[in-house]
Amino acid sequence: MKSKFLIPLLAVIFTTAMSFTTARTAVDPDNDYIFRNGNWHMIPEVSCVSGASDCQVTVNPDGLDYTVYDSQSFGDAKPGTGESEGEVEL
Amino acid sequence: MGIRRFIIKILQVILGIIFLYAGLKKVWEGDLFYHTLLSTPYLESQVFAEWGSIGIPVVEILTGLFLLLFTRRMIGVLFSFGLMLLYTAYLVILLFFGDGIPCTCRTVLPFLGWYGHLYFTLSCLVLTLLLLRLRKI
Numbered sequence: 001m002k003s004k005f006l007i008p009l010l011a012v013i014f015t016t017a018m019s020f021t022t023a024r025t026a027v028d029p030d031n032d033y034i035f036r037n038g039n040w041h042m043i044p045e046v047s048c049v050s051g052a053s054d055c056q057v058t059v060n061p062d063g064l065d066y067t068v069y070d071s072q073s074f075g076d077a078k079p080g081t082g083e084s085e086g087e088v089e090l
Numbered sequence: 091m092g093i094r095r096f097i098i099k100i101l102q103v104i105l106g107i108i109f110l111y112a113g114l115k116k117v118w119e120g121d122l123f124y125h126t127l128l129s130t131p132y133l134e135s136q137v138f139a140e141w142g143s144i145g146i147p148v149v150e151i152l153t154g155l156f157l158l159l160f161t162r163r164m165i166g167v168l169f170s171f172g173l174m175l176l177y178t179a180y181l182v183i184l185l186f187f188g189d190g191i192p193c194t195c196r197t198v199l200p201f202l203g204w205y206g207h208l209y210f211t212l213s214c215l216v217l218t219l220l221l222l223r224l225r226k227i
Contacts, residue, residue, distance in 0.1 A: 008158040011103050015110045015154070023118035029125030047129070050204055079203075 026071040034059060034066040043088045048080040055080025058087045094224055101221040102157045105170050108214060110154030116147040131188055167221055174215040181208045
């Protein structure tokens with residue numbers, strides 16, 4: 001009787017904790033970010049095509065390509081084809 | 091406890107964890123799922139995004155709870171089968187008949203690619219079918 005209820009209850013507690021810790025609350029759904037000259041810059045949301053590399057965008061007036069991030073964190077790089085998905089003005 | 095009952099219990103716990111995790115994660119992430127639905131291919135609709143961003147997590151959480159805690163586990167198993175079938179069908183359409191594939195950055199398991207998600211949902215569908223078979227439906 002105890003094990004019948006205990007294991008599912010532990011599973012619920014474990015899953016609740018796991019979902020809370022892995023939730024990406026810092027992700028901004030309306031904007032993306034690039035890291036340029038030691039600072040984070042907000043850019044409009046970029047539609048990245050899924051791929052094995054990082055999503056890139058060309059920044060004007062640099063003309064250089066930068067990796068697109070979903071938040072101001074290097075761990076949130078958006079996956080892409082590795083080629084520029086468009087141009088943005090800063 | 092027989093082998094059959096043990097396997098049924100394990101499968102219910104695994105599927106329950108998967109659905110509960112997916113549903114709760116969408117809740118914790120706030121309006122991120124709403125924006126994800128708005129930009130999802132073939133589903134870009136304000137109405138669908140509004141209702142889906144509330145309804146889908148609720149259904150997933152309830153499915154998980156039915157599989158794990160509530161006595162009427164068959165409801166959870168049937169919902170599990172229905173949801174997995176829907177997700178698998180959507181992924182097949184997106185990957186094999188779609189024009190472009192969006193990034194997986196907003197999915198439940200972002201470290202998996204789209205094909206990884208397809209294999210994952212197919213595996214879960216097989217587990218659900220096995221569970222249905224074991225429960226003799």
